[in-house]
Amino acid sequence: MADLFIGLMSGTSMDGIDAALVDFTTTCPNIISTHSHRYPAALHRQLEAALELEAPLNADLSAIDAAVGETFAAATSELLLQAGKVPENIIAIGSHGQTIRHEPAAQAPYSLQIGNPDIIAMRTGIDVIADFRRADIEAGGQGAPLVPAFHQAVFASNTEDRVILNIGGIANITILTTEATTPVSGFDTGPGNTLMDSWTRQHLQAAMDNNGDWAASGQVDHALLEDMLTDPYFLAAPPKSTGREHFNPDWLSRYTLRSGANANDIQATLCELTAQTIATAIQAHAGSADRLIVCGGGVHNNHLMGRLAANMPGLAIESTAAYGVTPDWVEAAAFAWLARQRLAGMPGNIPAVTGATRAVSLGQLVKP
Numbered sequence: 001m002a003d004l005f006i007g008l009m010s011g012t013s014m015d016g017i018d019a020a021l022v023d024f025t026t027t028c029p030n031i032i033s034t035h036s037h038r039y040p041a042a043l044h045r046q047l048e049a050a051l052e053l054e055a056p057l058n059a060d061l062s063a064i065d066a067a068v069g070e071t072f073a074a075a076t077s078e079l080l081l082q083a084g085k086v087p088e089n090i091i092a093i094g095s096h097g098q099t100i101r102h103e104p105a106a107q108a109p110y111s112l113q114i115g116n117p118d119i120i121a122m123r124t125g126i127d128v129i130a131d132f133r134r135a136d137i138e139a140g141g142q143g144a145p146l147v148p149a150f151h152q153a154v155f156a157s158n159t160e161d162r163v164i165l166n167i168g169g170i171a172n173i174t175i176l177t178t179e180a181t182t183p184v185s186g187f188d189t190g191p192g193n194t195l196m197d198s199w200t201r202q203h204l205q206a207a208m209d210n211n212g213d214w215a216a217s218g219q220v221d222h223a224l225l226e227d228m229l230t231d232p233y234f235l236a237a238p239p240k241s242t243g244r245e246h247f248n249p250d251w252l253s254r255y256t257l258r259s260g261a262n263a264n265d266i267q268a269t270l271c272e273l274t275a276q277t278i279a280t281a282i283q284a285h286a287g288s289a290d291r292l293i294v295c296g297g298g299v300h301n302n303h304l305m306g307r308l309a310a311n312m313p314g315l316a317i318e319s320t321a322a323y324g325v326t327p328d329w330v331e332a333a334a335f336a337w338l339a340r341q342r343l344a345g346m347p348g349n350i351p352a353v354t355g356a357t358r359a360v361s362l363g364q365l366v367k368p
């Protein structure tokens, strides 16, 4: 009997909605079909505008919430068609939604994901679990990162200590030790691709620095790098999580305006910032790890992967593909898994990761 769930995820990079159909019959989840669905250009522009910090969270947002819900539903329909499945084959959808604001340190902490789950449920005829971050925040946590429990379920080993690194817009690590008594830990290390993406958009009018070739053509500006490394986020102790509220184009221009470096040198510096902050976090919290296993879009940035290796000599580095999960689909599969946990009444957060006072089942169930 297949145990089929769909995971829908769109991260801070907003490069597209990742839709994955996952079978959980075996211990290693089997991703049977995937579909990457772009936002329509006009909606993408509206989302970028909604992400501006000054943008009011008003009625416009309800319309965008509905439009994102429609797009997530369309992504699901295309995934089903491609996989030759019907809604009755699917137990539930885990929909992360699109993050508009993540303010876990605010006086009234919150994390807001949009993409109306009622619309997704009605259009697809499938049960939807959404709003995964809220219960963890109510339990006193950051509401993020939420992928570590899935990383533990799939990638933990009893013979070696492993670190799982996800390089999305923001980068996060999960530390998995062989000691059953050591709780899984993990946190957001800071920017993954987001600063490199925005610098590339500004200077090359392209969505990304393909393979990191542009960064590779420049020289690191060490004074600029040291300046950026003084950001308090890098020095703060976990639990911690971050997003585009903090690491955004304004953050970038505050530093770059003080630097006279060429644009490609700045790109090289941003790549080094990502590599060094990840390496420093791993050295400080998982110094004896045997292996680093990487997922997320950043795995395709060859220059970044090279700089990670250079900053952590001696550490074996591989992609999650070597462990049966394609690196681009780990996060979507994680939300499919979190939906399954929710239906089983099982926890989805890890208190040692998010800072929550207890493990809780995450997400709200919406029926069509």
Ligand SMILES: Nc1ncnc2c1ncn2[C@@H]1O[C@H](COP(=O)(O)OP(=O)(O)O)[C@@H](O)[C@H]1O
Pocket (backbone or CB within 6 Å): 010, 011, 012, 013, 014, 015, 016, 167, 168, 169, 170, 193, 194, 197, 207, 208, 209, 210, 211, 212, 295, 296, 297, 298, 300, 301, 302, 331
């Ligand atoms: N071929 C590539 N070369 C360089 N960077 C890439 C490549 N493919 C993907 N990326 C990076 O990965 C990002 C998307 O990663 P993803 O894991 O989807 O992040 P998010 O979860 O924030 O959406 C892109 O914005 C880009 O920066």
Ligand SMILES: [Mg+2]
Pocket (backbone or CB within 6 Å): 010, 011, 012, 013, 014, 015, 016, 018
């Ligand atoms: Mg993405």
